[in-house]
Amino acid sequence: MPILRNIAQLATCPSGNPQEDAGLIDNAAVAWTGDTIRWAGPAGDMPPEYNSEPAIDCERRLVIPGLIDCHTHLCFGGWRADEFAQRIAGASYQEIAAAGGGISSTVTATRAASLGELRRKASLTLDAMLRLGVTTVECKSGYGLDTANELKLLEVYRLLNQAHPVDLVATFLGAHVVPAEHRNLRARYVGLLCDELIPAIAREGLAQFCDAFVENGAFTVAEARRILSRAAEYGLQIKIHADQLSDFGGALLAAELGAVSAEHLEYISKEGIEALAGSGTVAVSLPLASFYLGEAYLPARELLTAGVPVAVATDFNPGSAPSFHLPLAMTMACVNQHMTPQEVLNGATTVAARAISASDRIGSLLPGYKADLVIVDMPSLNQWLYQFVPNACIKVLKNGLWV
């Protein structure tokens, strides 16, 4: 039974804790067998028989659960770096879109890319995420927007989940935007999602979740209700991109449908917060998208005060959040959303696990949980989220193995 000892601070992030309490233990130790945590606690309480087990000296560092990035658009063709420069130089989204840019350009590039190309590119991103301490990633389709290409993206995720140490949780986001070829007959595209794609994806087990972008310019509340209800009939769990750019009713729909998570919520209304507080839905905060877009940040304090758990994720995608740096998103959540380091760490571990319906297996360092953990080259949680460095993660344990 391997033991981690000489841990300056251990964050156990118990799933039952209030979000402000990350279960910090100073001078701690952790033990696991196979892929499962067996014991975690103060070093002085360690059962004496563990003293003869092989021990790894953490040299007075911080140990945390493997991070969970619970909202990404992991797989896409191309990038949009030149739009970044154009936007800074004053071009509007409308001008960029009119010139063939924006999300359409990513759909074009994604459709043009082969499954192998997309897989290789996403795999390199997963490698880099893992080096940052991320051990589980939720990943959405939504840049294919037709049957063949949505299935292609979900197939990439299925293959990567088998081949890569990082665990992937797939979400079908056919309801990302209406693709150009259906723009004049939106109902036909909604019908395609409901009658063709959702049944096929459920049949093949290609996604655990179905998501919809509820926003002016994307999908109406009525369209999303139809799509997500159909997904629920087929056994998919529900996520919603809600209230990102305006108070558009997405949070209310999330509560109505019992969504597992409502994501973005930069413009959530008071009624939306109250509705989520009663629904058990997790709010997913995406500070990097707010940063890159120069937009508002999710009102974390209001949500937490209302009792809504707040996860923190990257939103990694080629338009509004081209960085997969989850620890940067976490420091931004501290600074820009006034979440405490403990709230933020829970938000990227046990609360993120809840946002993908997995908080009984991952996100906590308690006996019986998956042995996914990170040694962080910092003396404390506060120091880590305060002193932003390129990468403080120095060792990652995934399923009980060093990777």
Add this chain to the structure above:
Amino acid sequence: MPILRNIAQLATCPSGNPQEDAGLIDNAAVAWTGDTIRWAGPAGDMPPEYNSEPAIDCERRLVIPGLIDCHTHLCFGGWRADEFAQRIAGASYQEIAAAGGGISSTVTATRAASLGELRRKASLTLDAMLRLGVTTVECKSGYGLDTANELKLLEVYRLLNQAHPVDLVATFLGAHVVPAEHRNLRARYVGLLCDELIPAIAREGLAQFCDAFVENGAFTVAEARRILSRAAEYGLQIKIHADQLSDFGGALLAAELGAVSAEHLEYISKEGIEALAGSGTVAVSLPLASFYLGEAYLPARELLTAGVPVAVATDFNPGSAPSFHLPLAMTMACVNQHMTPQEVLNGATTVAARAISASDRIGSLLPGYKADLVIVDMPSLNQWLYQFVPNACIKVLKNGLWV
């Protein structure tokens, strides 16, 4: 003569260019001998005799001048991570200071630390900066605030400059705040700076610049004028921490005294901008401080439009900017200050060199300049500053040697 070839994009950052033009060359090559650049240009224009020289294949990557961090408080004792958590939880600066925190706690920790301890800690920071592609660092004293401890900090910089591959440029910032023991007799502390410290530092050649923090709670315009004028008499060049938290007259004083640089400038007035435009003073933007403090950002577009060059630096210090990640500061300058990637790169190379009076030797990749350069694992400048990654720098050449 070593050659870098197969460069996808080379940024030469000529010191004479307008700031919006970073001298980008696609499909480029660079040659150097000893510590000096000999040739840089389109690969097709490379003199044929270079074809027999040893070449390093950049594999279609970006190459830039070594980055220059022209505003840091590199050397200090302790950290203030717990204050970070306290501030998020709602404690005010005043409350933290009253409890012995804030800058006073760093002064106490710095005074208590030995020269060797301070040197080891700062050296590790320089190692990490170099890995990010930073080859020259301006570093301020200002956490000693008495004769022995200010000289101790400047001695650390002198020793590190000899021992470490990164070049250091030292600035005396005795006028950071008035230390507690002089708080009731400010004039005595100003006298100590003018009559004892400045002459001693000039005599020993321990600093090239003298800086003063002109702000409510720090030093008045009249006090700073006295200190900086004395420094100028002793041959030190002038920098000013100006208009960071309020429009306090610092920029006007910088113009009046012909300061090499005016730093922060988050609250610079219209008159301040006009004054700097006429004085040749460089504005130094510190986006990480604005981020961590939740404060305004320097009005980069207004300054650039007025013809004031804008450098970009980290402000690395244990209070308001505990990160030394210059590329993160650069992406923040793009996003939050609407500086284009070319303006930002010039801001961290040739304009930063100007802010330390060195733009004739470093910050550009032109023949005769120092062979300080970075291979960045990105295909273009736009891609690098858009897609924030932990560290895109994969190889650093310093004084003509790979480090």
